[in-house]
Amino acid sequence: xxxxxPVLLAIITVxxxxxxxxxxxxxxxxxxxxxxxxxxxxxxxxxxxxxHNFDAAYARLANRSDVERTNFIRDFxxxxxxxxxxxxxxxxxxxxLRTEDPH
Amino acid sequence: MTSxxxxxxxxxxxxxxxxxxKLHYTTGVGPLDDVRDLKLQRTGETxxxxxxxxxxxxxxxxxxxxxxxxxxxxxxxxxxxxxxxNVDSPQVRILSMNAIxxxxxxxxxxxxxxxxxxxxxxNVGATLLGxxxxxxxxxxxxxxxxxxxxxxxxxxxxxxFPDMRLDKIKNVRMDAKALLVAASADPVIxxxxxxxxxxxxxxxxxxxxxxxQSGQIVNIPHVIAAYYDSNGKVVWVSDGxxxxxxxxxxxxxxAVDLPPDxxxxxxxxxxxxxxxxxxx
Numbered sequence: 605x606x607x608x609x610p611v612l613l614a615i616i617t618v619x620x621x622x623x624x625x626x627x628x629x630x631x632x633x634x635x636x637x638x639x640x641x642x643x644x645x646x647x648x649x650x651x652x653x654x655x656h657n658f659d660a661a662y663a664r665l666a667n668r669s670d671v672e673r674t675n676f677i678r679d680f681x682x683x684x685x686x687x688x689x690x691x692x693x694x695x696x697x698x699x700x701l702r703t704e705d706p707h
Numbered sequence: 708m709t710s711x712x713x714x715x716x717x718x719x720x721x722x723x724x725x726x727x728x729k730l731h732y733t734t735g736v737g738p739l740d741d742v743r744d745l746k747l748q749r750t751g752e753t754x755x756x757x758x759x760x761x762x763x764x765x766x767x768x769x770x771x772x773x774x775x776x777x778x779x780x781x782x783x784x785x786x787x788x789x790x791x792x793n794v795d796s797p798q799v800r801i802l803s804m805n806a807i808x809x810x811x812x813x814x815x816x817x818x819x820x821x822x823x824x825x826x827x828x829x830n831v832g833a834t835l836l837g838x839x840x841x842x843x844x845x846x847x848x849x850x851x852x853x854x855x856x857x858x859x860x861x862x863x864x865x866x867x868f869p870d871m872r873l874d875k876i877k878n879v880r881m882d883a884k885a886l887l888v889a890a891s892a893d894p895v896i897x898x899x900x901x902x903x904x905x906x907x908x909x910x911x912x913x914x915x916x917x918x919x920q921s922g923q924i925v926n927i928p929h930v931i932a933a934y935y936d937s938n939g940k941v942v943w944v945s946d947g948x949x950x951x952x953x954x955x956x957x958x959x960x961x962a963v964d965l966p967p968d969x970x971x972x973x974x975x976x977x978x979x980x981x982x983x984x985x986x987x
Contacts, residue, residue: 699727
C-alpha cells in the first residue's frame with residue numbers, strides 16, 4: 605500500500621497529461637507542421653501570419669526569389685493607412701480545390 | 708480556424724494544387740473577408756505556397772492640379788455677441804423611403820438629397836411607431852450613408868431594425884439632420900467596370916473598380932451601392948469597405964454583396980464612394 609499509492613498517482617498523472625495533450629490539438633498541430641498536404645501547408649502559413657511570425661511564413665513560399673518580403677507582409681498588414689493596417693487576422697477557412705500532376 | 712467541408716484527396720504523384728483560403732479580419736468598422744485562390748507546389752514531401760507576384764502600377768513623378776470646388780466655414784466665435792446668429796444649417800430632404808421585410812429584421816432604404824448650395828453633414832434616423840403612436844424602435848443609418856453631401860448631391864441610406872416585423876409597424880417617422888461643414892469635391896473617385904455577378908463563393912455581388920483621380924492617397928474607401936427596380940424605386944442599399952488604400956491613378960477592385968432574392972428584381976444600380984482619411 606505504501607508503494608502502491610504513489611505509483612498509482614504517478615500513472616494517473618501521466619495518463620491525464622497525455623489526454624490533455626491530445627485534447628489540446630497537439631496531434632493536429634504536429635500534422636500541420638509537416639505540411640504534407642496542400643491544406644496543411646496553407647493553414648501552417650496562415651497560422652504563422654496570424655502569430656505575426658512573418659519570417660516563418662515567408663520561408664514557406666515556393667517563389668521567394670520573385671516575391672519581396674516587404675510586399676508579402678504588406679499583403680496581410682496593409683499599407684498607406686488602409687483599413688487593413690488597423691485590422692487583425694482573426695481566423696481563416698481553407699479548402700482544397702484541385703490537385704494535379706503537371707506531367 | 709476551421710477547415711472546409713471537402714478537400715480533394717492528394718495523390719502521391721500530384722505536384723501542383725490549388726487551395727482556396729478565406730481570411731476573416733476584424734476591424735473597427737466590422738468584419739472584413741478576403742478570399743484568395745493559392746497555388747502550391749510540392750518540393751519533396753513538403754508543399755509550399757506559390758505566392759502571386761504583385762505587379763502594381765508605378766506612377767511617374769508628376770503634378771496633378773486640383774481645380775475642384777471647396778467650401779470653408781467661418782462660424783460664430785466667442786468674441787461675438789450672444790445674440791449673433793450663426794450660419795444657417797443646410798436644407799436636406801429625404802427623397803424616398805422603402806420599408807422591406809427581411810428574414811430577421813425590417814430594413815428602411817431610400818435616398819436623401821442636399822437641396823442647399825452649401826455642403827452638409829447628414830444623418831438619417833427613423834422611429835418605428837406601433838398602434839397609438841407607441842414607439843417601437845429607433846435607429847439611424849450609422850455608416851450606411853455618405854454623410855458629407857455637396858450641394859445637390861444625393862446619397863442612398865439604409866436603416867436596419869433587427870428583430871422587427873413589418874406587420875407590427877403602423878407608421879414611420881423619418882428624421883434627417885444636417886450640419887454645415889467644410890468640404891471639398893476632391894478627391895474624385897471614379898467607379899467603372901461595374902457589373903452584377905456571382906462571386907467564387909456563390910454570392911451575388913456588385914463588383915467594379917475604383918480609381919482615385921486626385922493626387923492624394925485615399926486611406927479608407929467606403930463603397931455604398933443603391934439598387935433600383937424597373938420603376939426606379941430603391942429596393943436595396945449595400946455597403947462595404949475596401950481593404951486597400953487608393954493610390955493616385957491605380958485601379959483597385961471592389962465588391963459589395965446583395966441578397967439573391969433582391970438581385971432578381973434589380974434593374975439598375977448606382978455606386979457612391981465615401982472615404983475616411985487618417986489625417987481627418
